[in-house]
Amino acid sequence: MEQPVTVEQPVTVAIIEDHPVVTEGVASWIRSDPGQRVRLVQTARDLTGLRAAARPPADVVILDLELDGVLVTAQIPGLVAAGYRVVAFSGHSDPAIVMETLDNGAHAYVSKEEGRDHLVEAVLAAAADRPYVTRSQARAILADQHPARPALSQQERQALLLWFQGMSKASVGLRMSISENTVIFHIKNAMRKLGTNNRTLAAVRAIQLGLIGPAVVHEVSHQVSAS
Numbered sequence: 001m002e003q004p005v006t007v008e009q010p011v012t013v014a015i016i017e018d019h020p021v022v023t024e025g026v027a028s029w030i031r032s033d034p035g036q037r038v039r040l041v042q043t044a045r046d047l048t049g050l051r052a053a054a055r056p057p058a059d060v061v062i063l064d065l066e067l068d069g070v071l072v073t074a075q076i077p078g079l080v081a082a083g084y085r086v087v088a089f090s091g092h093s094d095p096a097i098v099m100e101t102l103d104n105g106a107h108a109y110v111s112k113e114e115g116r117d118h119l120v121e122a123v124l125a126a127a128a129d130r131p132y133v134t135r136s137q138a139r140a141i142l143a144d145q146h147p148a149r150p151a152l153s154q155q156e157r158q159a160l161l162l163w164f165q166g167m168s169k170a171s172v173g174l175r176m177s178i179s180e181n182t183v184i185f186h187i188k189n190a191m192r193k194l195g196t197n198n199r200t201l202a203a204v205r206a207i208q209l210g211l212i213g214p215a216v217v218h219e220v221s222h223q224v225s226a227s
Contacts, residue, residue: 011127014042014050014058017089018067022112026062026089026119033120047075050084058084059127062119065090065101073100080105085126089115098140102198111136130166131203141204150193152211159186160211164203 013030017023023043030038041058044050046067061084065071079086086106090097091113098109107126110118111134118134125132133141152160155176162172169187173180194202194209 010037010039011060011124012039012041012058013060013062013123014044015040015062016044016047016050016067017062017064018045019064022064026115029116029119038120038123047072047079050079060085060087060107060123062087062089062123063106065092065097071097073097073104076101076104076106085129087119087122087126089119093136095140095143098137102137102141102201103196105198107198108132108134108200109137109140110134128166129199131164131200133200133204137200138204141201150195150209150211152190152193153186156186156190156193157211159183160190160202160206163187164199164206 015023015026017026027040027043030040042050050061061079063072063076063079063086065073065088076086076088088101088106088109090101090109090111092098093111101109107129108122110122114134114136118132122132122134155178158176159172162175163169163183167175169183170180173183176183191197191202194205196202196205
């Protein structure tokens with residue numbers, strides 16, 4: 001059985017959701033986490049209160065994609081630019097919406113049907129900048145009409161492998177005996193070839209295209225193989 005991720009300090013989270021019953025449900029999942037690894041610091045029915053804060057009050061935002069009947073996928077880049085990691089939590093299952101959400105910068109996509117099993121772990125992965133893929137997200141990614149298999153250089157491939165494992169770019173540079181700027185250069189080139197700026201999406205595409213082995217990113221391989 002897979003062991004839960006442990007953390008030194010609780011990850012702080014804000015919930016943006018316009019249905020109070022859903023907000024309370026998510027809050028109960030957070031409270032019932034045995035390790036108390038996540039701490040809820042804010043709830044709101046829209047993005048106004050979150051944006052009014054002088055600095056991000058939470059490590060991760062759990063964002064309902066439809067607020068007051070309007071899709072807010074276009075607001076995700078602004079949240080990311082403001083310093084938030086975004087985990088989308090939605091009842092939508094349309095692959096086009098899932099892909100738009102990821103391409104706009106969301107770290108992960110969790111459907112409301114699978115939230116109890118995956119939401120806390122997706123939040124922890126986002127806070128640690130680790131890939132995490134749910135079944136609904138994997139189905140959308142695998143259905144995506146991605147570009148043909150790209151040709152990655154050995155340096156690009158190795159940089160991605162280490163980065164996907166959760167290493168910082170500085171640590172990747174030390175492991176590869178190259179500068180951090182060179183690591184950034186290799187990763188940017190690889191991501192461009194994979195057709196995305198999203199780390200999780202890049203990891204799944206690299207696995208799907210056979211560019212890296214599924215065992216390299218345990219969360220990704222575990223979720224995709226179970227879907």
